[in-house]
Amino acid sequence: MRVRIIWPGKTRDPHWRALIEEYSKRLSQFVRYEINELRETRKADTKSGIDKDSRRISDGLQSAALVILLDPGGIQWSSEELAAEIEQWQNSAIKEVVFVVGGPGGVSQQLVERANKLMSLSRLTFTHEMARVVLLEQLYRAFTINHRLPYHK
16 A cells, blocks of 8 residues: 655745654655645635645546545544554555645635545644644554554553
8 A cells, every 4th residue: 555645835844844754754664655745826725726726636646546635524533543444445455545635725626526535633723734744643653553563652
């Protein structure tokens, strides 16, 4: 299984960037993994900007990929439940799981409809840079749970 994470825009804050690099390094011990930072539209919070960013994201999705879109109204898995989902995806021979973090204005309805699952990190609101780090940390935590390593405690 390969994991890809797609988001529009670069992570500019060096502190968040360092955490992304750290969890990326840790995650790569368990799974083939990559981050795709797409060019962000200048007016990412307008309808036309949201549509452009969503099209860029959609264009990067393989038809057979399992697409998990981060969305405030999505499923809120515990770390153990996310680990169980990942294990099930691996056992089901899913070749690629793509996590999508939308831009500041969200994503288009077409991209929401393309997603196989909607996932919420929390009922709390996070900045986009923080959400990226939380997602990576939770993926790493899920893999440590599945490999019965002590990190998740």
